[in-house]
Amino acid sequence: MKKSLIWFRNDLRLHDNEALAKATQADKILPVYIFDPRHYEPTSFGFPKTGSHRARFLLESLENLQSNLKEHSLDLTFRMGKPEEVIPEIIRRHDIDLAFTHKEITREEIDVEEGIKDALGDKLNFVWGSTLFHVNDIPFSKNDIPDVFTQFRKKTEKQAEVRKELEFRDNVELIQDVNSDPLPSLNDLDLEPKDHENRAVLDFKGGEDEALKRLKEYFWDKDQLKNYKYTRNGLLGSDYSSKFSPWLANGSLSPRRIYWEVKKYEDERKSNVSTYWMIFELIWRDYFRFSAWKHGDKLFWQSGIQSKDRDWRTDRKDFKKWAEGNTGIPFIDANMRELNATGYMSNRGRQNVASFLAQNMNIDWRMGAEYFESLLLDYDPCSNYGNWAYNSTVGHDPRNRYFNIINQAEKYDKKGEYVRHWIPELEKVPKEFIHEPHKMNPEQQTLHSVDIGDSYPKPMINLEESYEEIKARE
Known part of the structure; x- marks a missing residue:
């Protein structure tokens, strides 16, 4: 050659x-x-x-x-x-x-x-x-990939090994005299540059160098890997989770590099449930890709891999409220405002906003998936559409699953710090009302410098009534 x-x-x-x-x-x-x-x-x-x-x-x-x-x-x-x-x-x-x-x-x-x-x-x-396990090493043929993650994980962990990293031959010559277009700007791509957002959890910069720097920082300099399982559902700050996903998505970081760095960390510092959980999440990522390989175009169908018939809405006005973070439900709005401002949202946030759109609002889940596709730094089709389908009852979880938004908010944002971070108009609302500010009477609203229905919207739906509608779909 x-x-x-x-x-x-x-x-x-x-x-x-x-x-x-x-x-x-x-x-x-x-x-x-x-x-x-x-x-x-x-x-x-x-x-x-x-x-x-x-x-x-x-x-x-x-x-x-x-x-x-x-x-x-x-x-x-x-x-x-x-x-x-x-x-x-x-x-x-x-x-x-x-x-x-x-x-x-x-x-x-x-x-x-x-x-x-x-x-x-x-x-x-x-x-x-693109995956942790090579396609030739998993113990399944394409059509035999299980439709339940646990079955895939257990058998793959037991029977497949992660390959060593590959190196390329240095000192190869470059083919000369090839015409190249310049690297375009955002304007060249007809896109509007966004202002830097100081409230972002991390100043994400693209590239292999930044990916490897983040890996070193999270594992070794800050020694956060040992806490990963217990902090990964956090909402504020750079180190509650690894934040590797944007670099994984465009291939600036190899999943095998993460795996072997985990093994090195286990040898040199600590092996615990958190070090395993980092690998566990990489296997989830693998699973979405291998499942997409199996199911093909069904991944993008409204009925999903389950071919599930359901009467979805496509109300643009309601969707716009969700997309812009103006639903009147602070936990949903804070997450959507973070996404719009930064291109990133926590895993916990993604599950809740997806559940709210597809389940509580009964809006076609593919609208949400496409909106995420447009904005997410870490977009890849398999994980994005796989997760959206999963949270919309047409994917890998056959149950009529949904999240109780207020319970989730009170569990993961107990004091309301995340909501106040992204919704400054609620900055002075006390924690007993922060997730349901509409429950304050007019005097309390005045006292806490907010006017529900004016400076911050009233809830666009009654959550409790929507839960009853969800249950009735079973």
Whole structure:
């Protein structure tokens, strides 16, 4: 093999990158990233498919990837266009022998892969690199992947091993004289840059360097791993959870790097339920991807993998209240305002806002999933749609599950600190009313500097009545 191309997609790193390891066996290599215009078009419900937060994080990640490649005398070629048109053109023009890329398993990505395959045949080679366990190592065939996570986890933990990290061959030559577009700005992508948000739990910056820095900081410098299981449902602060997900989502961080760092931590510092729980969460992430591989397009159906018939609403006015954090239910509103301002929300928050939209409001869960797709720094289709379906009773949990929002708020935001952090108009409301401020009488509202129905909205629905409606669906 004389010349190879590596097509970077959601694998924006040098460490543990099988496509890079294989491509660098050639004499000369061309690293390429393609800005597909379809990634910046509106979703089916009209949201920007890639919003400003995620696009900013992506551009930072690509800038860092290019910088790291240059340290190895390589570079990253950028192109604007459809990959199924751009890649065959590059390969023909520069007489490249083979192309390598990481395999994706959801419809839009598969269609692009098939388009390239049609043009290139066997010149395009796929590798698997997004999960902790390699697809060839799990003890299930595609169609036998269980529809219950615990069954998948127990058998996989017992019968599969996590592979060692892969290294690439250094000192490979770069293919020269290839035209490259400049790295675009947010404005070039028709996106509005967002102001920096000082209230964010973490100043998320894209790129492999930032990912590895966060890993070192969380595990070693701050020694937070040993507490992970007990703090992971927190809402305020940088270290209640690992916050690795944005870097995992675009491949700036390998799940295997996290795994082997956990094993090192267990050897050198402490092995406990929290160190296991970090791996447990990576297996959940694997499960959503392998399940999406099994179920295919059903992942995106309104009826989900259960083919469950239900009469959903698509009320835009009600949806807008949810999306903007103006439902009148502080715990929901605080989480949505955090998402809008930062592109991030805690796992606990995600479950509650999803349950509220799909269960209490009975609004088509795919509207919420698409809204998350637009905003989340850590969006990936398998985890996002898998989790939304799970919390909407059409996914992996067959029960008619829902969250009692006020109970959740009182459990995870006992003093109301999170709500006050994101809803300043409730700043002076005491903890006994912070999650249900509408229960204050007019005198109490005046005393605590809030006017329910004016400075902060009344609840858009009666939660207790909505719970009865949910139960009636069983």
